[in-house]
Amino acid sequence: MSDTYAIQFNGAGKSFDSFRLGPIDLRVEPGVVVAVVGPNGSGKTTLFQMLLNIVQPDEGVIRIFGEAYGQREVEIKRRIGYVPDSSYAEEAGWRIDELVRFYSHWYPAWSPETWRSLSERFELDPKAKVSLLSKGMKRRLAFSMAVAQSPDLLVLDEPSSGLDPFAWRIMLDEIRQFMADGERTVLIATHTIEEVRRLADYVAFLYDGKLLDYRVKDTLIDDWKTLWIEAAFEEAAELPGVVDVELGPLTRLTSDRASETERALEEAGIAVAKRQQVELDEMLHHMIVAEKRKQAASGRTEGELHR
Numbered sequence: 001m002s003d004t005y006a007i008q009f010n011g012a013g014k015s016f017d018s019f020r021l022g023p024i025d026l027r028v029e030p031g032v033v034v035a036v037v038g039p040n041g042s043g044k045t046t047l048f049q050m051l052l053n054i055v056q057p058d059e060g061v062i063r064i065f066g067e068a069y070g071q072r073e074v075e076i077k078r079r080i081g082y083v084p085d086s087s088y089a090e091e092a093g094w095r096i097d098e099l100v101r102f103y104s105h106w107y108p109a110w111s112p113e114t115w116r117s118l119s120e121r122f123e124l125d126p127k128a129k130v131s132l133l134s135k136g137m138k139r140r141l142a143f144s145m146a147v148a149q150s151p152d153l154l155v156l157d158e159p160s161s162g163l164d165p166f167a168w169r170i171m172l173d174e175i176r177q178f179m180a181d182g183e184r185t186v187l188i189a190t191h192t193i194e195e196v197r198r199l200a201d202y203v204a205f206l207y208d209g210k211l212l213d214y215r216v217k218d219t220l221i222d223d224w225k226t227l228w229i230e231a232a233f234e235e236a237a238e239l240p241g242v243v244d245v246e247l248g249p250l251t252r253l254t255s256d257r258a259s260e261t262e263r264a265l266e267e268a269g270i271a272v273a274k275r276q277q278v279e280l281d282e283m284l285h286h287m288i289v290a291e292k293r294k295q296a297a298s299g300r301t302e303g304e305l306h307r
């Protein structure tokens, strides 16, 4: 057994009536920020809930810091700071200071200094009633409490949803500070591409319960390129890496293996007039299109087999 990884999903999956997540295979080393991106309903929250053992996988194994849940659930959970996608139970009319007193009791590594600093930065009034806080203030509170736990792993499910731009900047800054000691790990589900760009070391693309890709962000940015060529090159779609072609006065190619595409163009004697980075949301769009095609093709194949 290895505790090299902060997180290991080994073939982990969960089926609901009309949705199946997985099987997911994913290994996350400590000291990195992983952004999990995917459209609504792709399974991000379910993935995180499996990680927290709120939802139990019906296949495969999940290890956190090398350990599987079981007898050690409390010890493992003490090392995880979790900001769920919706606000947690608003404990019977409690004020923030009462909630914090109760909550901090469960976390031996709770840092009063971190809590003080974060609650000040986020302007959380200790006497305010939790149930009366606005959506954004509840997100500020949930985030601050998760970080004040001093966890080794921070799991953030769309933490910026409802945050104003000012609070959003503070959150990004706090995540960077949290990462500063080099050993801590962050998993963040987000629809905000700017967050991925600014924070992530790795990107996990999720669609329809499947992990489509998991890669170092900088590699993705190097691999994916939009290229413009001056020829109306009908066969461009056949070139290695090309996922999309738009013919026009300049032909526009999108490639997920840009260097291979460029090599093939060079061999065909076609010059590249312009290159541009592909945005992460566009990458996801192309991955989804490819996955849908694959699913349609395998549906056809199964249909043919059953005929």
Ligand SMILES: Nc1ncnc2c1ncn2[C@@H]1O[C@H](COP(=O)(O)OP(=O)(O)OP(=O)(O)O)[C@@H](O)[C@H]1O
Residues within 6 Å of the ligand: 016, 017, 018, 019, 038, 039, 040, 041, 042, 043, 044, 045, 046, 047, 085
């Ligand atoms: N307890 C459950 N019972 C049945 N279906 C469920 C349950 N929990 C989640 N699902 C289904 O799993 C699918 C994935 O939901 P999930 O909340 O994980 O997606 P998501 O990627 O987090 O979406 P969003 O971006 O909208 O937050 C949905 O179709 C949802 O209805």
